[in-house]
Amino acid sequence: MKPFFVLLRKEWRELRASRAWWVLLLVMGPLVGVSFISAVRTYAEASGLNGTAVGVGEAFSPLVGIWAPTFSACELAAAFLLPFVAIRVVSGDRQSGAIKIELQHPMSSFARVGAKALVLLGGWLVASLAPAVAVLLWKSYGGSIYAPELATVVIGHLLNAGLTIALAAAMASISDHPSTAAILTLTVTVGTWIINFVAAIHGGVWERAAAYTPTAMVAEFQHGLIRLDVVLIALALVLTGLTLAAIWGRLGVAVRRRVFDSAGVFAVAAAAMIACTFATASWDTSESRANSFPEADEAALERIREPLHIQANLAPEDPRRSDLERRALSKLRRVMPALQVQYVSATSIGLFEQSSQHYGEIWYELGGRKVMSRVTTVEGVLEAIYELTGVTTPIQNGAAEFRGHPLAVPPNGAATVFYRLWPALVAGAAFFEFRRRA
């Protein structure tokens, strides 16, 4: 057997011997269960269960109503549990001294880190059986499953787990002690939240950077949107983290050299990530086309060849701005990659700018022509663009509109599965695993 596969087998065995991983598995069931049960109840009530009024079509999308909340448990586990499992796997060899033996094999340090990362990803997939059980339960209730959007959510969480593993591996390699690695990892995680927070206040460059934080990335996948730039940047970050882990795992190399190599990796990674931001391809995999305009509108917009410039006089914290961005401009960017958007405001909240003359105005400019509107809804934005370009408003195909999949069924049996069966199975498996070794 090739040494890499011997190492892979050893890492898998070490993962199974790690209590942190068993705790992750144990917690995963109830975590997913809480989210799933609550989501199914809400979905059922919106669908008319117990005599409540039926909701709107969008609420009946399993993507938004079921998968996003159910899989959010994975996001929680990836942020707060998975790092400890990864740190245990990477730091364990250093703590026990096994690294001093393994390092003497001519295998590259990157291959060694790669084996650990693959096994950790495998461990995460095992933990992901909990949301997989939720999918099966939903199907058993008669719920609708649209495979592309469900696959998108799964890919998003897999990428997020990859990011966590790479980050934790890098920190565990750089620091001498697991507790330092844990603090550093959580610091980076909290740092990305701070970027999101600052972006919400200041906008601008921060807003662009915040679009690539794990939280923002997962949110887009949970809405059925795959953006090529986000995927590429996430992969670049994963590769950067694993390379740093490999560099700092070479104990026999002088620290100065390792610092120099790390600086090189950072430079290359930064350049690659900046290049990735220019990738504009994206795919809306949601059944409800949640990230797209109606097909007739998209066809009309695609015919506009000149670059459209939009200037919105709205402050970063103004709810109208987030409405405009989320409901209209994010969709518009997908159809018109050359779109230029400029936000103008003197303050971050906009509260005291309401009285200023131009606040709230949204200016559309194309080929020297200008149109102003204050409406931030999809319809308002499209109307302004059509007025500017002279395009006749397309006739919508009502039959193609997403009507939703209401399901007024309570989450029968889910509590038993997630709160009793899952923990019992995990505890039983852990018991046999540890007893076999004793």
Add this chain to the structure above:
Amino acid sequence: MLQATNLTKRYGRLTALHDVSFSIREGEILGLIGPNGSGKTTLFECLGGVLPIDGGIVLQNGRPLTARDRASALFYLPDGIAPWPSQTVRWALEFVQQFFQGSAASAALSLAPIPSMADVVEQLDLEVILDSTIEALSKGQRKRALLAMGLLIPRPILLADEPFEGLDLRQSRDVAETLRMHAAAGRTMFLSIHQIGDAARVCDRFVLLSGGRVCGEGTLPELSALAAARSGSAATDDLEEVFLALT
């Protein structure tokens, strides 16, 4: 076989190894003797590629060896480690055997026949602890399990840091016997030992290290003559006296 020339290692302002030079001959058991803190472990970690060397070179038949080349020529067995603590001794021995199997040995160095796992287990009296986890072993048992790993790894030279540490008298004698047997079969040994009695029992030649400097290198008669010449007293065959005279 191998020659280390002017090896230097610094930790910030502290110089742990000062221009350390010595040679290792094929098939011998070379003892590295020195008090605690003399730089024995640092020297072994530098040779084993676990620590970077700040100066000096290692030559093999006059040709400089990179850290990667060294990794295929020698194996360093650290002291005080408990690798893969939750795994059994049996698994650990099988793992190192499979993992290092076929990892290139330096073409210019002759590789002694690799013993079978069963032989090593028997020689080091490991049968009763084969299915125990490494974390459950006593210090002496762990030391013997580590030695077994070192003997199973196919490298021409085995560097063992304190191979007798934690062993009782009987075990020390048995381990010394096993090491001699493997040296006779062609495996070269470089052992770091701070108990001079143990060193005298097993080693063919000695490198005396004190304060990060080599104070002498040679067989007991050679070192004894050197000590006598330095102190002006009569030569002795007591390694302890020789060591005290030279350090």
